[in-house]
Amino acid sequence: MPTPVPAADVATTPVVVHHRYGPPSVLRADRRPLPVAGPGDVVVAVEAVAVSRAECAFRAADPPVARLATGLRRPRRPVLGGDVGGRVVQVGAGVAGLRTGDRVVAQTGITMGGYAGHVRVPAAAATPVPDGLDVRAAVAVVEGGSTALPFVRDHARVRPGTRLLVNGAAGAVGAAAVQLAAHLGAEVTGVCSTDHVDLVRSLGAVAVVDRTRTRLEDAGGPFDVVLDAVGTSSARRCRHLLAPRGVYLTTVPSLDVLVRTALRPLARGRSAAIAFTGLRPPAARAADVAELLALAGAGTVRGVVDRTWPLAQAAEAHAYVEAGHKAGTVLLLP
Ligand SMILES: NC(=O)c1ccc[n+]([C@@H]2O[C@H](COP(=O)([O-])OP(=O)(O)OC[C@H]3O[C@@H](n4cnc5c(N)ncnc54)[C@H](OP(=O)(O)O)[C@@H]3O)[C@@H](O)[C@H]2O)c1
Known part of the structure; x- marks a missing residue:
């Protein structure tokens, strides 16, 4: 109308x-x-x-x-x-x-x-928005970070030394995940195309896999966590990249991950999960936005x-x- x-x-x-x-x-x-x-x-x-x-x-x-x-x-x-x-x-x-x-x-x-x-x-x-932080950069930090932070902190439970692979590392969620995980002490490997390799490295990835030259299945590992921030992989495709008890996480729903989350975990203690960060209570989301802006204000993450x-x-x-x-x-x- x-x-x-x-x-x-x-x-x-x-x-x-x-x-x-x-x-x-x-x-x-x-x-x-x-x-x-x-x-x-x-x-x-x-x-x-x-x-x-x-x-x-x-x-x-x-x-x-x-x-x-x-x-x-x-x-x-x-x-x-x-x-x-x-x-x-x-x-x-x-x-x-x-x-x-x-x-x-x-x-x-x-x-x-x-x-x-x-x-x-x-x-x-x-x-x-903290003094000195550009409003556009602040919006960018929040757009990607409000999904990346709960994934990295709560679902991946990143700690110093966690070996984390981020697929889609140059996207809004992926770029924030690389930075937040690196800040928490993870050893981050990012997957992106050639044009974005320098960007992903500059965000704190210790290794970058150019997906136009190397298949995701050949990305190395083992990883404690594989985070697919763009939903182009599957738990099955990534299971051999995982360490025993490793976790495959994705931001994008698929039949594969829904079935494996609910019914059929991956073999040898490995697991798969999806989360929907926008469905969390408003107070939890607001606390995360405040944390992200504080990190951005301190120069720890950038939009x-x-x-x-x-x-x-x-x-x-x-x-x-x-x-x-x-x-x-x-x-x-x-
Ligand atoms: N579950 C949740 O709560 C939640 C919350 C927010 C967003 N999401 C979902 O998460 C997804 C990602 O969101 P976003 O905003 O980060 O996306 P985005 O910014 O649009 O991601 C684009 C990136 O994906 C990469 N890419 C494209 N094709 C790829 C492929 N085949 N393999 C690996 N990387 C590829 C591109 O980099 P290269 O070309 O350099 O590889 C590009 O930098 C969306 O589907 C969104 O709906 C879920």
Whole structure:
């Protein structure tokens, strides 16, 4: 359904909407009335918003099961955008700890809404950006890191000396996983294509496997953990890379990993698992965002920004992201 055009005297903000599922061209520039901060909320003037692989999947309804979350017939939330950075411009009643002018990164969660000039978020979901840290870099750290941190810390249980292989090491999640694991003392091997070898090494990988020259099956090992950050492998393909009691983890669901997680573990004490980090409680996610921004503020992890587009060119950004070869994060700039 087309959005009613706001009356001329109503203050508006630019947005990008999609009212049906389909290719990137379903994304359209529009305007909406400026949001107003309710009790416990802040309004953020958006300076950068990440375009994630999940948002491309939501826009396309691919896989179709995504419709269970986003709306069976048409998108329930026409404005996408889950990881935003910008300045607080309105503070609702009862909000402590945030003031107008503060630079923040906010995760909007399932309500989305970040492909916009302004977005209203619960104050608890907005985390101040440390002085000296660029807002775009902060959004990039949070986009990849909010998935990578629970995988590396909680599921891989990385410790000093852990031998970790990251497949898809140049992507948003992979680039953050390499840095966080290296920071925790792991010996990280990254897998990527030739163009990204130098990047992955600079993020802290002690070894890099160029996937255009070496098959994943020949990546060496043994590894205590194989983390597939892009879902192009399988537990079966990687099982001989694992040390006894080694763990195969993936961010992307497949029949192989679902069956092995629930019913049929890999042989000799090895196991496989998937996790869905976006489903964790908001307080746990906010604590991780604060930790990631503190690490970024201290220079321990850095945000990798691939390309930026103006907000109105969201369709081009989506086409680029879903091609699957970005390094780190793609941003829209309202
Ligand atoms: N489970 C969860 O909670 C969760 C949360 C967030 C994201 N995800 C999912 O995780 C996946 C990755 O997200 P992302 O944002 O990190 O993706 P991304 O940034 O789009 O990943 C792109 C990277 O994948 C690499 N790549 C492409 N084809 C590859 C192949 N055949 N083998 C190895 N690497 C390949 C590319 O590097 P090279 O071309 O250099 O190899 C590129 O740098 C998405 O499917 C996303 O939906 C899951």
